[in-house]
Amino acid sequence: xxxxxxxxxxxxxxxxxxxxxxxxxxxxxxxxxxxxxxxxxxxxxxxxxxxxxxxxxxxxxxxxxxxxxxxxxxxxxxxxxxxxxxxxxxxxxxxxxxxxxxxxxxxxxxxxxxxxxxxxxxxxxxxxxxxxxxxxxxxxxxxxxxxxxxxxxxxxxxxxxxxxxxxxxxxxxxxxxxxxxxxxxxxxxxxxxxxxxxxxxxxxxxxxxxxxxxxxxxxxxxxxxxxxxxxxxxxxxxxxxxxxxxxxxxxxxxxxxxxxxxxxxxxxxxxxxxxxxxxxxxxxxxxxxxxxxxxxxxxxxxxxxxxxxxx
Amino acid sequence: xxxxxxxxxxxxxxxxxxxxxxxxxxxxxxxxxxxxxxxxxxxxxxxxxxxxxxxxxxxxxxxxxxxxxxxxxxxxxxxxxxxxxxxxxx
Numbered sequence: 001x002x003x004x005x006x007x008x009x010x011x012x013x014x015x016x017x018x019x020x021x022x023x024x025x026x027x028x029x030x031x032x033x034x035x036x037x038x039x040x041x042x043x044x045x046x047x048x049x050x051x052x053x054x055x056x057x058x059x060x061x062x063x064x065x066x067x068x069x070x071x072x073x074x075x076x077x078x079x080x081x082x083x084x085x086x087x088x089x090x091x092x093x094x095x096x097x098x099x100x101x102x103x104x105x106x107x108x109x110x111x112x113x114x115x116x117x118x119x120x121x122x123x124x125x126x127x128x129x130x131x132x133x134x135x136x137x138x139x140x141x142x143x144x145x146x147x148x149x150x151x152x153x154x155x156x157x158x159x160x161x162x163x164x165x166x167x168x169x170x171x172x173x174x175x176x177x178x179x180x181x182x183x184x185x186x187x188x189x190x191x192x193x194x195x196x197x198x199x200x201x202x203x204x205x206x207x208x209x210x211x212x213x214x215x216x217x218x219x220x221x222x223x224x225x226x227x228x229x230x231x232x233x234x235x236x237x238x239x240x241x242x243x244x245x246x247x248x249x250x251x252x253x254x255x256x257x258x259x260x261x262x263x264x265x266x267x268x269x270x271x272x273x274x275x276x277x278x279x280x281x282x283x284x285x286x287x288x289x290x291x292x293x294x295x296x297x298x299x300x301x302x303x304x305x306x307x308x309x310x311x
Numbered sequence: 312x313x314x315x316x317x318x319x320x321x322x323x324x325x326x327x328x329x330x331x332x333x334x335x336x337x338x339x340x341x342x343x344x345x346x347x348x349x350x351x352x353x354x355x356x357x358x359x360x361x362x363x364x365x366x367x368x369x370x371x372x373x374x375x376x377x378x379x380x381x382x383x384x385x386x387x388x389x390x391x392x393x394x395x396x397x398x399x400x401x
Contacts, residue, residue: 070373072383073392085369088396092368 007064015078020050020103023065024075028052035087036075042094043077044144045175046103079103114180116141116163116170122187123168125194129153130168138169141183143176147203151185151196179203199286208279211266211291213299220244227259228266231278232297236270240309242300248278261286268293268300270311324348327389331356331379338378343401352391363400371398 015021020043026032028040028050043050055062055074062074069076069083077084079102084090093099100107118126130139133153140160142150160171172180184199219226229252230237230245237247245268246252256265265287267275272294279292293300301308331354332346342360349355356375363371375398376383382390 070377070380072376072380083369083373085372089369089372 003067004060004064007058007060008068010058010061011065011068014051014053015081018051019080020047021078022050022052022075023055023061023078024052025054025056027054032056033074035073039075039077039087039090042090042099044146044148045094045142045173046099046105046145048145108175108178112177113161113163114172114177115182116165116180117182117184118165118168119184119186121189121194122185122196123165125187125189125196126168126185127166129194138171140171140173141176141180141185141198142173143179143200147179147200149198149200151198197286208276208283209289209291210294212294213303216266216268216293216300217304224264226264226266227256228268229256229275229278230297231267231269231275236311239311240297240301242268242297242305242308256282256287257285259287262288264289264291266291266293269296271296271298324351327382328354331382331390334379334382335375338374349394352389353394354390354392355395356393357397359399359401361401363398365400368398372396 022028022036022039022043024031024033024036024039026036028044031037031040040052053061055065065074065076066072071083071086073086076086077090084102085093090099093102097107126139130153136155137153138156140152140154142152144150156171157173159174161174161177163170163172179202180200182201186197186199187194188197189195216226216228220228228242228245229248230241231248234247248267259265265279265282267279267282267290269275269278272292275296276292279290283290295303297308298310301310325348328346328348332344335342335344335346335356335358339358339360339362342358342362344359345355345357347355358371358375362374366374375396376393379390379393382388
């Protein structure tokens with residue numbers, strides 16, 4: 001096999017374009033191989049953003065990157081244009097902590113045990129689940145660099161910090177522990193077993209996005225899974241309303257509380273003021289994808305659908 | 312299902328193991344080298360060589376991979392993967 005100059009120049013451009021570039025099988029959120037998945041897991045813990053290149057989508061690049069790195073396997077990590085290693089080496093660097101320096105991060109200070117609060121319902125539900133686990137598997141919480149929380153049963157690591165609440169033990173790796181101070185875990189019963197809710201005061205509050213009426217129209221027409229709420233009064237709604245928008249009454253508020261926190265929520269009112277406040281409220285409840293309709297239904301009447309009366 | 316016609320029968324694990332060891336030996340004459348087969352086409356390799364002194368682990372392993380490149384090149388390469396590679400200076 002001879003070098004492929006075109007693939008080589010693509011590789012050089014890729015590793016020069018971003019500080020951290022991972023050549024992998026699949027994408028960051030959908031790895032196609034266990035080794036690539038493991039490396040994404042390691043990087044997710046430390047970095048909110050990094051670039052990935054799916055070598056399965058580009059066979060010439062896949063062959064050439066192996067030659068370029070003098071490394072026969074995928075995944076391969078580049079930082080500042082230099083080859084760092086594959087899965088085994090990154091796993092080791094993650095364990096001995098040298099990956100922090102390689103990525104230009106400060107090592108977390110020797111983590112102190114965070115204060116984690118459990119609701120009574122959470123203690124009971126987690127206690128029941130813990131009792132069903134085989135020996136050697138205990139409750140863990142991992143918090144990655146994008147502030148995604150994962151509560152799971154798994155094997156203990158020597159470096160885990162263990163929070164105790166009565167009988168319950170919760171293990172956190174040192175990086176997650178440094179992100180967990182003041183965290184609260186609650187549980188709600190559901191038909192398919194308990195659902196756990198994690199409130200972490202350290203997580204940055206997601207910003208409310210501002211959505212123009214024309215963009216809202218495009219998204220609705222494209223069939224995007226948007227939950228659109230009208231925060232005006234029923235009297236105003238009787239005068240004019242946007243098709244597909246649901247009145248934000250008490251029942252709707254309860255329905256929102258049951259939704260997955262990743263569900264996209266959009267709020268509108270007459271001019272955009274009240275709906276912004278509502279959007280801020282739900283963002284503070286942990287919803288990650290919340291938008292306010294700029295200009296409200298008045299802008300909708302003027303820019304999208306003149307048949308909706310103005311008032 | 313595609314059937315691959317091999318021009319010669321696949322090498323025996325022992326023969327392949329010896330070829331791997333010889334390829335490494337050619338680049339690391341003074342090294343202590345252990346090669347063992349873990350499954351068909353998969354091997355575990357340990358190389359302890361004074362040439363590794365002062366080199367980071369990724370550079371050490373790149374040198375070993377460079378030594379066995381011919382045996383791992385291409386989709387029909389006789390050696391599919393090194394499941395485990397241990398490199399260090401004596």
